Amino acid sequence: MEYLTNFFLPSAESTYAANVDALFHFINIVSLILLVGITIAIVYFSIKYRRKSQEDTTPLITHNTTLEVTWTVIPLILILIVFGWGFNDYVEMRTPPANSYEVYVESFSFGWNFEHPNGIREANQLTVPVAQPVRLIMRSRDGDVLHSFFVPQFRLKQDLMPNRYTYAWFEAIRPGEFVYFCTEYCGGGHSMMNGIVRVKTQEDFDSWTEEELGRDLDALPLAELGRLVYTSAGCQGCHSLDGASRVGPTFAGLYMRERQFTDGSTRIADEAYLIESIVEPQVLVNVGYPNNMPNIYAQTLSEREILGLVEFIKELQ
Amino acid sequence: MAQAQSLENAHVQHHFRSSDQQFSSSKLGMWLFLFTEVMFFGGLFVAYIIYRAWNPELFTMAATELSTVLGGINTVVLIGSSLTCALAIRAAQTNNQKMIVNYLLVTIVLATVFLVIKYFEYTAKFEVGILPGGMYTFEGIDHPKASVFFSIYYMMTGLHGIHVIIGIGLMIWLVVKARAGAYSSAYYTPVEITGLYWHLVDIIWIFLFPLMYLID
């Protein structure tokens, strides 16, 4: 049974996951009985009543009220059970406890930002304490498209929109790392928009919090800062570090390479070019890539962060 | 007698068994088409209802920009054209070939008057910067979604206007055929179903007018 459960569903890691799974298994078992019954009937009838001669005659049976009422009422009862069960669990999934720890979630193409109540910001990774209800207050960035936050092991999924807040909640039952995905199609980097929910024990979480709050970003070397920005600003959704071509050109070996643009011109990718292509991505578009990089980084990144990114790219030779 | 009957039924297409069957089929087909039209406009009406429910104050404010007088005149004009259209059908039923043409012509004139008034309404809006969607520049309404009201207004009245133009086209074609004596009490299906279409165009306006102009 355990094996079967794990075959169909990822491990259940939130408080309400077990209820969802129970309904999933209930429907599967009833469906399997139905399917086996229908299959046996098809095979049995096909053999028993196979045509023996072209002159075969068949009885005239137009209907059978008892039978028909039976196969209407039994499914009716079953679906009412399934509805009630699903409804009941849904109410729980939509009712965050009052003492929830609240995290603001912002999605954008193609990445995630999480902001804790104490001001800690995380990108593409969410750290939460175990056995503590967590309420996610979620919104897509202004002017961005729809995304959806999905943690399979928590049985949690909720769409994010740029024009209103949505929410979801979970309470993790044990520490660990759980992958989350974007499940609302959002363009070229959709399948790269995943990350990790890190569930820590309360002590680990507290010491992590302390460490994060004590860190001074301004003291970091530029290239180190750039590595952080690379994930936090969402560059990794489109630009790889290993030479693979995603939505945009790879950063590996980009520095000082000749670039060809859709307007026919070429340029060497020096510091000036790198900075321009971050703050004004629409001006020079590389041949073979779509012109869809957000024109927002002049506002969302500080000058030091942009320089950091450039230093980071320079190191990737 | 067989000869006479076949002449009388010259308009019956070969796959129909009788004139009656053809007439009732055409009518049923037209009713179904009108139903799809209702669903088509229905989508816009739903959008209207939802945005009005979300922004009731916007609709009250924005409606004052629309000219109730011009809208009212247009309502009367369209109702009048529905009447003359019905009279054209009546003329066909009573075999009055000349009056079919005359009534249809009056209907066409009224429909054109409707469009001319609509044209003046639109240009007056355009001049002050009330343009659909992204081109909206009017500053007289203090509401962030003011352009959405006018987007809905232009979509609904524009789509209705296209239907009026199509109706005029259909009636011109009817006039040409009627001049040639195509319609009589034995066969006037095209007049009848165009009439049905025209009444629908009229009814849609009768809903649009209070929804857009008379918000209080």
Add this chain to the structure above:
Amino acid sequence: MSAAATNGNTLKVRYFDIDENPPKNYLNAESGLKSWLFTVDHKRIGLMYLASIALFFFVGGVLALVLRTELFTPAENLMNAETYNRIFTLHGAIMVFLFIIPSIPAALGNFLLPIMLGAKDVAFPRLNLASFWIYSIGALFTLASLAVNPIDTGWTFYTPYSVQTGSAVILMTFGVFIMGFSSILTGMNFIVTVHKMRAPGMTWGRLPLFIWAMYATSVIQVLATPVLAITLALLIMERTLGIGIFDPALGGDPVLYQHFFWFYSHPAVYIMIVPAFGVISELIGTFSRKTVFGYWAIAMSSLAIAFIGSLVWGHHMFVSGQSELSTVVFSFLTFFVGIPTGIKIFNWLATMHKGSIDMKTPMLYACIFLFLFTIGGVTGIMLGAISVNVQLHDTYYVVAHFHYVMMGGTVMAFLGGLHFWWPKMTGKMYSEFWGRISAVIIFIGFNLTFLPQFIMGSQGMPRRYYSYIEQFQTMHQLSTIGSYVLGIGFVIIAVYLAHSLWKGEKATSNPWGARTLDWMTSSPPLQHNFNYQPVVTNGAYDYHKPISDFTLGISDDVYHGNDHEGDIRKQSAETV
């Protein structure tokens, strides 16, 4: 003489022998390209649709194989993410709008509906031709978008992505908009034909179940397609003028778009599957040689599905951000579609009971349909349960579910129907041996392709993913191998069906011993279907009566009546 004809009681009805070798049939009555492109004959229009959808099924199928090949490993195999997104969008849009919606209604429906009713043609033959041309023009726009800048929004065109992307959304949606009118006109045509063109004696209770299914389908087409049209028109306006109804950047609402879109696109699911129910009823009745069990239950459940199916669109949006109340109401209503669907399955099984079952290729497809569609149906119940839906929404579980319904259901029924009516349409018999072989290959390939998708879906594999994390690789590879097997099955079908056109055995008028009117004319049918006006005095599935009772008619040269209500009473047969 018309006086004699208008009175049912004095009507002269006699038996007509079917001419097995008419020198002129609908295929050779006229020749030349023009005689096809400008024909108003419903049978030729049906064949033109058949050729078009076969072409688009091939294109969509090749795209699917390309997608599966790319997914064989998580890395880049054939193409980058951008190209992948365009290809899955095209696969979906082509299969939905160009193949499956017109498949059974426009191809088989056009060919069969008038014949089954005993009419010479549909009510509006010229409109029917216009529908075909509108469909072709729409298809051209869709294909033009391929040449310009293939669309990458997914076939659902969700805003705001569809407003922001640089791909040719306008061309594509305009093509779909145009094709919508084709669908509407076909639906109207069929409804009027069923109401007004029935042969004398063809009462509502004697209609073949295929006709009932087509009728229910047409009702949905007429009801829902206009809303798609206005939705796409608004989307086009959103892109060109920025009207701000769906685009949140301009004050619009993306959830509203989803409501509009699914208000059509959920009923559209029933436009795709209900005709399949009709085909299956014909197949099971004929090859069990038995009166269909629960005729009225099957007929009315089609209409019930059409009705309830129009009220459940919100179940596509449980996690979209719509209100919790809507979610609960839509979930509740959704389950009620399951009841009439279940009733149909049980009725078909009961029809097989005590029948005389001949497992020819069409019947084999009907049995495959029953198995696959049951899986599609119960997984639909799974998706309707709100709490489970939260886990499964937008994962491969959904992908597998709708392929089990659309492909395991509609396409299997379509293949069954194609084999069943192939002798009628072409006058040639296909190879029974290869027919069964390919059916088995398709069955195996299909399950190998889509069963693993259920598992990886519930494990959490999101759909529309170009790449994936390692743990899903085994399932993806099984699925890819399955899709190749499936592809081979379809190639075999194409080969032996094409071969039968040249070398196939000549078909008799009624090779299966069926009872409906389509089998009471020659194969292929005459240009105007019958040389006489058929008269119906029995039900479509009265297999307990001799077949001679079904070839009654009135000679055309004595019949010019106007009893278009088809209300000639039983005694007309007794005047023979």
